[in-house]
């Protein structure tokens with residue numbers, strides 16, 4: 215097991231901000247993960263860092279990163295056009311999509327363009343215009359405080375951008391349903407979806423995607439734009455000119471700059487529209503003044 219000490223999240227996270235993680239442990243299989251968790255119960259897990267924010271002062275304790283066999287995938291035998299794929303939680307969604315497509319199977323549209331890992335996608339119930347993880351998930355495998363466990367999808371209370379995992383549960387693999395039927399049509403829909411994102415989102419700058427969940431029947435970006443915050447800057451962080459639900463790092467931003475943008479967006483939208491936005495980004499660690507409004 216490789217262990218890094220005081221390793222900045224800024225080197226691993228999409229925003230390129232965030233202070234040192236006290237101990238970052240790279241595990242290659244479930245036995246290694248179980249050993250780390252036995253020694254450091256409650257350890258955090260870092261996926262691809264595409265939806266995570268920690269303070270500039272850093273994060274105490276142990277963070278695990280899944281590698282080795284936890285990045286493998288294999289098709290499970292099934293009948294006819296349908297199949298299931300077993301995907302390690304450390305695998306990037308993009309790699310899983312490419313491998314599945316090469317075999318002529320589709321169905322993983324909810325992961326298209328989501329720049330995280332399989333584990334992160336399950337934990338967040340990630341989704342796109344082509345659906346959400348909850349629609350395609352059959353079961354998750356992982357290790358919780360009581361030890362290893364497989365949880366059928368039906369037992370997970372998944373909701374919009376919430377995986378419904380039990381507290382402290384680290385996903386080691388997910389089983390998704392895939393199918394040959396509709397493969398070509400899905401490829402076309404994915405291409406359209408990715409092109410639309412490219413045209414409307416600031417994908418050329420470091421960000422964590424959408425910072426807030428969309429409130430029912432509305433869009434967080436529309437509300438932030440409505441209160442005049444598009445283009446608002448705090449140090450090197452900006453509420454994106456192109457899409458107001460994205461906070462981008464223009465270069466040299468700190469985690470505090472990002473958090474200041476998050477706070478002003480939440481406060482202004484709350485004060486002027488009455489809507490209390492719910493964050494999509496996961497925030498860890500001790501923040502000066504607490505992490506309000508994030509939890």
Ligand SMILES: Cc1cc2nc3c(=O)[nH]c(=O)nc-3n(C[C@H](O)[C@H](O)[C@H](O)COP(=O)(O)OP(=O)(O)OC[C@H]3O[C@@H](n4cnc5c(N)ncnc54)[C@H](O)[C@@H]3O)c2cc1C
Nearest residue numbers: 261262263264265330331333334335337340341385422423
């Ligand atoms: C440019 C951009 C576009 C994006 N577009 C989308 C989109 O279209 N749809 C969407 O839903 N999201 C989108 N996101 C957000 C993000 O990619 C997703 O939330 C993604 O699922 C996070 O996965 P990750 O591996 O990066 O997780 P991380 O950011 O590393 O972690 C996020 C949370 O998941 C937990 N986690 C990670 N791995 C595991 C595991 N194995 N077991 C248990 N918990 C785990 C972490 O502890 C943390 O709480 C976008 C982000 C960016 C930067």
